[in-house]
Amino acid sequence: MKKKNIAVVMGGYSDEYKVSLKSGQLIYDSLDRDLYNVYKVIILKDEWYFLDDRGQKLPVNKADFSVSLDSGFEVKFDVCFNIIHGRPGENGELQAYWDTIGQKYTGCGFYQSALTFNKKDTLAVLSKYGIPSAKSIYIRKGDEVNAETVVAELGLPLFVKPNQSGSSLGISKVKTSAEFQKALEVAFAEDDEVLIECSLDGMEVSVGVVDYQGQIIVLGITEIVPHKEFFDYEAKYEGASEEITPARIDEETRLQVEDIAKKAYKSLGMSGFSRSEFIIMNGIPYMLEMNTNPGFSPASILPQQAKIYGISIKDLCGNEVEKALNK
Template sequence: MKIAVLYGGDSPEREVSLRSGRAVANALKKKGHKIYFIDPAKKNIVKKLTKIKPDCVFISLHGGQGEDGTVQGFLEILDIPYTGSGMCASAICMNKIITKKILLSHKIPTPKFIEVRKGDRLELPFPFPVVVKPANMGSTIGIKIIRNMKDLPIAIKQCFEIDNEVFIEEYIKGTEVTAGVMGNEKPEILPVIEIETPSGFYDYEAKYTCGGSKHIIPAKVNKKTLEKIESIALNTYKILGCSGFARMEMIVKNGVPYMLDVNTIPGMTNTSLFPDAAKAIGISFEDLCEKIVMLGLERWRKQKRE
């Protein structure tokens, strides 16, 4: 197959995306596919894509327009199949405030939160510490744990410098876990991973430096909690309309998994969480990348009613 790997881009997560894209491309090359690299930050992607006419685009972009439905919608217009979730699910999952509102309406636990509007008087319905977050970022960019009222206004101000939507979440002290889900109509769960970081805060450094975090597979939670994590992950995937693959992040406290984040384009370097979970059940990185392409094509055919 001719596969175009979209990587890089101009989001703050560019560097990670370049790493994911290279790893995916190498894997798909090993599987015998012809690979074309396209960096939307550098090339006129319309010209390139219409010239190459790929059988599928592997979207290896993290954050920004690559993950928020914009690139997905653009590929719909160009009539080119692509990997991962469609436009709508991508857009929903990129916005943590919208995601949380949908989760709450389905009684899926997520930390309590309030939306912040510029100039609002701050009244917190939950105690410190709290977490100040931009609604539309990833890789822990802009996220701050705040322990007192004195530090809150500056954290909010800094957050508004990188995003137009900001919210404050209650801090959950617990065990951080992640669950990969793969598939279209009948999604399947991958082994749940427990994430151990030296500080308990899974920040940019812990995510992307070697040894910055420890992946524990399977997670050291009891059977009942594990089943809850799995069913919440699968439910969330279905409710939000994800397809192809996605990775859910939760913090477990007193046996309750609180959903933090849904990644519709999880990191795909050889040491990333999603491929690590797949490896634990014997799916090689090469097979995983090819499977994600196949799922993209399957969704495309269904959508076109072929």
């Protein structure tokens, strides 16, 4: 059987590209070389390139996402394994381009990617399915915002976050009205839309959901214990948190979280990896967001959950490739 050509596509246009390169390396190392020829493709703002066996950069032909080697041979990919965090691989841009040129890829499609990257719209859709979330106010850059009015409606503390960004970039916890304006500036530096949410006082959990061998399964529920105020970039990627899998919750709560996480996955028409964040307060899981290309470095939550569930990274990644091949 002829081996399939698989491009592990990593990088991105935001500060998350550093995490994406680590995620991509794990997937690159894990894919079965008996079944696949595995290549690295890096997508950055200024260049799209292919890394050959010698580490030499070769440009990607954007007309058909192919690569011409120095030998004159052209490499076309049977599947692109998309592991870009943030733009353009998690917000639908790359998926729309691949759809246009007929390129197969892993994960969810253009619509699901665009929707889930928009926190406000995701939560609005899921509310129709009875999935609760924090009370919030949505604003755009240029809108007049009165801190006292916001605090009167949402209370303190509250969270100010970019509507469309990942890895907790641009999020601030606001404890006093005096901190509000600075938090807005930090959030607007990441996005032109901002979501202001009331604080939910409870346990934060991260839930991995995938469609694996024809079934939608919950890989695990991980309890997040940040050493700082909340689960920010430093807590996620620089060790400033404790991540406990399985989460220290009772059986009834576990089943409820699993049920809601799967319901959200199905309701949004998801495919591939996903990691949803919840705050459990008074026994009720409140949805914060869903990530369609979650971190996949060795230290990331999803690989840890898969290991505990009993699925190897090789099998988990291979399953994604086979689904894409069969689309």
